[in-house]
Amino acid sequence: MRSRSRYVGLVYILPWLVGFLVLQLYPLVCSLAYSFTDFKLLGTTRWVGLKNYADIFTRDPLFWKSLGRTTVYVVIAVPLKLAFALFISVVLSGNIKGINAFRTMYYVPSIMGGSIAIAVLWRFLFMKEGVVNQILSLVGISGPNWLGDPSLALFTISLVTVWQFGSSMVLFLAGLKQIPPSLYEAARIDGAGRARIFLRITMPMLSPIVFFNLIMQTINAFQEFTAAFVITQGGPLKSTYLYGLMLYDKGFRFFQMGYASALSWALFAIILVLTLLSFKSSESWVHYGDAQ
Amino acid sequence: MKRRTASLAVKYLGLSLLALFMLYPLFWMVGASFKTNEEFFTNPGVFPLRPVFDGFADGWRGSGQFTFTRFFANTVALVIPTVFFTLASSVLVGYGFARFDFPLKKPLFSMMIATLMLPGTVVVIPRYILFKNLGWLDTYWPFIAPSILGVNAFFNFMMVQFFRGLPRELDESAILDGCGSFTTLTRILLPLCKPAIFSVVIFQFLWTWNDFFNSLLFINSVKKYTLALGLRMAIDISAQVNWNQVMAMSVVTLIPPVILFFAAQKYFVEGIATTGLKG
Numbered sequence: 001m002r003s004r005s006r007y008v009g010l011v012y013i014l015p016w017l018v019g020f021l022v023l024q025l026y027p028l029v030c031s032l033a034y035s036f037t038d039f040k041l042l043g044t045t046r047w048v049g050l051k052n053y054a055d056i057f058t059r060d061p062l063f064w065k066s067l068g069r070t071t072v073y074v075v076i077a078v079p080l081k082l083a084f085a086l087f088i089s090v091v092l093s094g095n096i097k098g099i100n101a102f103r104t105m106y107y108v109p110s111i112m113g114g115s116i117a118i119a120v121l122w123r124f125l126f127m128k129e130g131v132v133n134q135i136l137s138l139v140g141i142s143g144p145n146w147l148g149d150p151s152l153a154l155f156t157i158s159l160v161t162v163w164q165f166g167s168s169m170v171l172f173l174a175g176l177k178q179i180p181p182s183l184y185e186a187a188r189i190d191g192a193g194r195a196r197i198f199l200r201i202t203m204p205m206l207s208p209i210v211f212f213n214l215i216m217q218t219i220n221a222f223q224e225f226t227a228a229f230v231i232t233q234g235g236p237l238k239s240t241y242l243y244g245l246m247l248y249d250k251g252f253r254f255f256q257m258g259y260a261s262a263l264s265w266a267l268f269a270i271i272l273v274l275t276l277l278s279f280k281s282s283e284s285w286v287h288y289g290d291a292q
Numbered sequence: 293m294k295r296r297t298a299s300l301a302v303k304y305l306g307l308s309l310l311a312l313f314m315l316y317p318l319f320w321m322v323g324a325s326f327k328t329n330e331e332f333f334t335n336p337g338v339f340p341l342r343p344v345f346d347g348f349a350d351g352w353r354g355s356g357q358f359t360f361t362r363f364f365a366n367t368v369a370l371v372i373p374t375v376f377f378t379l380a381s382s383v384l385v386g387y388g389f390a391r392f393d394f395p396l397k398k399p400l401f402s403m404m405i406a407t408l409m410l411p412g413t414v415v416v417i418p419r420y421i422l423f424k425n426l427g428w429l430d431t432y433w434p435f436i437a438p439s440i441l442g443v444n445a446f447f448n449f450m451m452v453q454f455f456r457g458l459p460r461e462l463d464e465s466a467i468l469d470g471c472g473s474f475t476t477l478t479r480i481l482l483p484l485c486k487p488a489i490f491s492v493v494i495f496q497f498l499w500t501w502n503d504f505f506n507s508l509l510f511i512n513s514v515k516k517y518t519l520a521l522g523l524r525m526a527i528d529i530s531a532q533v534n535w536n537q538v539m540a541m542s543v544v545t546l547i548p549p550v551i552l553f554f555a556a557q558k559y560f561v562e563g564i565a566t567t568g569l570k571g
Contacts, residue, residue: 015384111550112502
């Protein structure tokens, strides 16, 4: 090691360093700068100071609508997904045979990710006369208009996210494996019941992974695009007009790039504040113990 | 003992029902691509009563100038280089961070991890302008260039973690034998990295294959459409008429990821588990 130059490592990370500077840092600074202008792809650009932000917060009813609907989406989809992943992985981790087969089956929806094929499938499943309602009618229930009812459409779309709980499940399963069996034995000897063991041992030991997932899933969910874009196009009555759709409309349909940049920074700020708040709160519920 | 068997049976029953419930939509989708339009709305079962194959034939032919052969070929032409360069850059960057000391290493590494949390939406507009100025709109460079530059920190981090797990003595003995650092990487370490390499390839393949948003932004001529865009065009044109065509082409789009998943699922699970990442 002594003979090597101090800069060899820099050569190896050079691709990323260039990529970081050119495709992340520079665009980040750029979009902040754009957000203070009336930049539209064509024509002259003028500095407008805080006007975009003032417009967003005081004059743009779509902003509040979209932010509200996005928040609802995040609050439905992320906890449901994580709770589901947690529940399944705890059930699967109980040393039962065939765990791999189940894990594989539950993972299958996740490999399709944000594929448009899944969005198409959802449309057909949840149409008024779609499969779900056909099946419901077999048992005598007249199903709702899943995608046409403004109070239901967003929920129907978040089901795609919940359905794809596979990667969180795999992470939780890996985390559960790390918990020393001696902890469980000791608890059992002390006469602790199942619920108590879950709350006092499993949850604290798993909390770093849950926390990490919560953060990443929340960040991703705030930017959800494909499902709402393809399944409902933001409708009905803008009830699924997620933030990503609004950004796309403003930036890439109307080419109001300055305004869209301000919108993207508003979202960035919101995500940043939420992330910092959750890191702050994590001190009280996330346990970084020996298992790491 | 009896009670335990019973509770185990309940567990298996529950798990199996859930699996069926979760996978039913996919089975239905495959079945529906063989159904006639009339049956589409009357038969919620998987199996078509009167299977027809024109969904695939007509769907593949498409309605415009280009068939799905073109969209398939385009997608492959986009995905293969993107995956390859992602692998190359993540190996180099991972090796650099895992095995070398250099000025500013710590802050740079923290910076890289922080970019995992950077919302893509906040950089997309300047990137679009940049690619436009470079003349890269309607080409696959907006996908390939970031992969050459290893912009997705997820993969770099995955490789760092993997290299850290390999004993340093391997490198040291290679250097004693007179290997340079690059030869050490390619001859000694890389052959041991198979699981990590598979993980990088699989994830990047899936993400790029399934990607819709970037294709929508950067590609605008039908000639260059990827499967995602071709499928969307098919929906716009024929969703009101030819349900089975749209389903058939959706199935076709999902076949390569599914094959890859089942061929390499062992690495899949290992890959996610080693990094503790993936959103």
